[in-house]
Amino acid sequence: MEKYSETTTLVVDIGNTNITCGIYQQDEMVRFARFYSSAHRTADEYFSLLIPLLNTESLNNINSIVIGSVVPELMRIWMHLFQKYFSAEVWEINALSPLGISYKVDDPSFIGADLIANAFGALKKYDSDCIIIDLGTATTIQFITKEGSFEGTAIAPGLKVSADALFERAALLSQIEIVPPSVLLGTNTRDALLSGIVNGHAYMLECYIQQIKTHHTDCQKIVTILTGGIADLVYPLVPSVDIVDKTITLDGFYLAYKTIRH
Numbered sequence: 001m002e003k004y005s006e007t008t009t010l011v012v013d014i015g016n017t018n019i020t021c022g023i024y025q026q027d028e029m030v031r032f033a034r035f036y037s038s039a040h041r042t043a044d045e046y047f048s049l050l051i052p053l054l055n056t057e058s059l060n061n062i063n064s065i066v067i068g069s070v071v072p073e074l075m076r077i078w079m080h081l082f083q084k085y086f087s088a089e090v091w092e093i094n095a096l097s098p099l100g101i102s103y104k105v106d107d108p109s110f111i112g113a114d115l116i117a118n119a120f121g122a123l124k125k126y127d128s129d130c131i132i133i134d135l136g137t138a139t140t141i142q143f144i145t146k147e148g149s150f151e152g153t154a155i156a157p158g159l160k161v162s163a164d165a166l167f168e169r170a171a172l173l174s175q176i177e178i179v180p181p182s183v184l185l186g187t188n189t190r191d192a193l194l195s196g197i198v199n200g201h202a203y204m205l206e207c208y209i210q211q212i213k214t215h216h217t218d219c220q221k222i223v224t225i226l227t228g229g230i231a232d233l234v235y236p237l238v239p240s241v242d243i244v245d246k247t248i249t250l251d252g253f254y255l256a257y258k259t260i261r262h
C-alpha cells in the first residue's frame, strides 16, 4: 500500500460539456469518471461525485493532482475543492508549462489546455509527427511534429453542437439519436440528417487530414489520432485515421505533470 501512495495521481480535464477524471497508479489509468460541466455545481457537490472514484484509495493516498481547464469558472470551483478536501500538491497544465513544445502560434497563452494535453500526449505516446482530432464540444484538428513543434489548430463546431444548432433553427427538424448513417442520401428525414451530420463531419475530417499531409510532404510518417466521446462512431467513416485513443487528453495531462514535477 505504501508503494502505491507514492504514485497515485488524480488527473482532471475540465471541458465545456464534460469534466473527465482519471486516477493513475504506476503510470496506468486505473479509474475513470465523467461529470457534466456545470458552473452551478459547488465544490462540495463535485467532491461528492468524486468519492466513488476514490473509494479504494484513501484521500491521503493521492499525493498529486493534475488539472487542465478550458472553463475558468469551473477551474475556480475545482481549485476550491482541492484546497478543501485534499492535501495533495496541485499542478495546473497550460501553455506556460515547460514541456519542450515550441508553439508556432500568435500567442500560446490562448491555447486551450486540452489542446496542449493532446499535443503532448501524442508526442510522448506515438513519438511521431501527429495529427490529433478531438471530437468534443468543438471538433479540433491539430498538427504537431515529432520535434515538438505545435503548428496550429482548426476549431470547428462539434458534431453535436452543430446538429443542435440546426434542430433549434429548422421548424420541421427535431432531435435524433446520433448513430452511424446507413445511407449516403437519405430517403427519409432521419437518414438524411444522419448522413448530413455524421458523414458530413467525417468528410470534413478526411479532407483536413489529406490537406495537412499535402502541406507537410516533408514529414515521413504522420500518425493520425482520433479522440473524444464519439470517436468510435466516427472512426470507421474516416479512412485516414490510424488510431482511436480515448484517453490521450488525460494521459497528456498526466505525462505533462511527470515531465515538469522535478
Ligand SMILES: Nc1ncnc2c1ncn2[C@@H]1O[C@H](COP(=O)(O)OP(=O)(O)OP(=O)(O)O)[C@@H](O)[C@H]1O
Pocket: 014, 015, 016, 017, 018, 019, 020, 034, 037, 135, 136, 137, 138, 227, 228, 229, 230
Ligand atoms: N463513456 C461515455 N460516457 C458518457 N458519455 C459519453 C461517453 N462516451 C462518449 N460520450 C458522449 O460523447 C460526447 C463527447 O465526449 P467528450 O468528452 O469527448 O467531449 P465533450 O465532453 O462533449 O466535450 P468537452 O471536452 O468540450 O467537454 C459526450 O458529451 C457524451 O455525450
Ligand SMILES: CC(C)(CO)[C@@H](O)C(=O)NCCC(=O)O
Pocket: 015, 016, 070, 110, 111, 112, 113, 114, 115, 136, 137, 138, 140, 155
Ligand atoms: C477549442 C476548445 C473549446 C476545445 O475544447 C478549447 O480548447 C478552447 O477553448 N481553446 C481556446 C482557444 C484556442 O485553443 O485557441
Ligand SMILES: [K+]
Pocket: 013, 015, 018, 020, 136, 249
Ligand atoms: K473532454
